[in-house]
Amino acid sequence: MATPDTLADPYALKDGALPPPDKFDAGSFPSFGGLTFPAQANPGPTVQPDFLFPENYEENYRRSWGERLTFHIGSAYLTGYTTGGAYGLYEGLKASQGERRRIRINSVLNCMSQRGPGWGNSLGSIALMWSVFETIAYSWRGTDDLLNPAGAAVVTGALYRSTAGPRVAAVTGLGLGALAAVGSFAAKHFSQRGMLKNFL
Secondary structure, X not given: OOOHHHHOOOOOOOOOOOOOOOOOOHHHOOOEOOEOOOOOOOOOOOOOOOOOOOOOOOOOOOOOHHHHHHHHHHHHHHHHHHHHHHHHHHHHHHHOOOOOHHHHHXXXXXXXXXXXXXXXXXXXXXXXXXHXXXXXXXXXXXXXXXXXXXXXXXXXXXXXXXXXXXXXXXHHHHHHHHHHHHHHHHHHHHHHOOOOOOOO
């Protein structure tokens, strides 16, 4: 007759705690036909990653001409439309002081619809000319520095205001050139800090 000791689980402990697992040792396996199990698997040759672009791709990245043209024209038109509409709102309210509400609303709508699209079209045309001249300067010089946007702005301003006389054209060109130089410098500064990296 079996005794309670022979029926007891030999792996069970009296205090209820499980025994710690044995450390796996691959070198303890026997060899079969000269084949042994190594203690550590061979990781194989290290595969180097294959980059699609060079390491300094983000530093020298420049969007294509179509992307830059679309961004410049869209931003300029939106800026002109917004500022022109705001000025039209002010002009309409100022011109219709003391009038009835319906007349004031009509005056505001007329002024906003006149100033907004007009300023937007003007700034969009300037942005189109500037983007074309800047791309030509970059392709001709082969470098992307402050001279390209500044020179393109000077040519754009002089050509845009050429019908108003040489003096007005020169002043407009120099003013736009200085504005473009400051804006390009600020954009390069912030893009190096990662703030405008997705927009340039």
